[in-house]
Amino acid sequence: MLPHGLYALLRRWFRAADRNHDGFISQREAREVIAADFRHMDVNHDGVLSVKDIRIDLRRIGRPPRVKQDLAYYFPFHKGRGGSIHLAEFQRAMFAHVRGMDANHDGRYSWREIRTFYAQQLG
Secondary structure, three states: OOOHHHHHHHHHHHHHHOOOOOOEEEHHHHHHHHHHHHHHHOOOOOOEEOHHHHHHHHHHOOOOOOOOOOHHHHOHHHOOOOOOEEHHHHHHHHHHHHHHHOOOOOOEEEHHHHHHHHHHHOO
């Protein structure tokens, strides 16, 4: 079971991502949400994510500004790849992460699949 705050956050995210309101997030909708998340995190709008972007984004959402200098700490897929992350790399990694959400392998994500996925991930 998910903590109430996380449940509410995921539910709001799901409703926003389900742009056609059919009760599922399609691959297209997921791509759009992932790109929007990237643009939101790219606070200096230079087309890449850097540690500086993360520091500013964490402040913006009220998190402590103590930021590790290694992007791989925040994005394990980026280990050993330098100081910035491009949108294509971010999208590949996010799709690899969420692939496990599609429990019935129909190419889209239901609220039940997302809720179950995160409940299992967070133990």
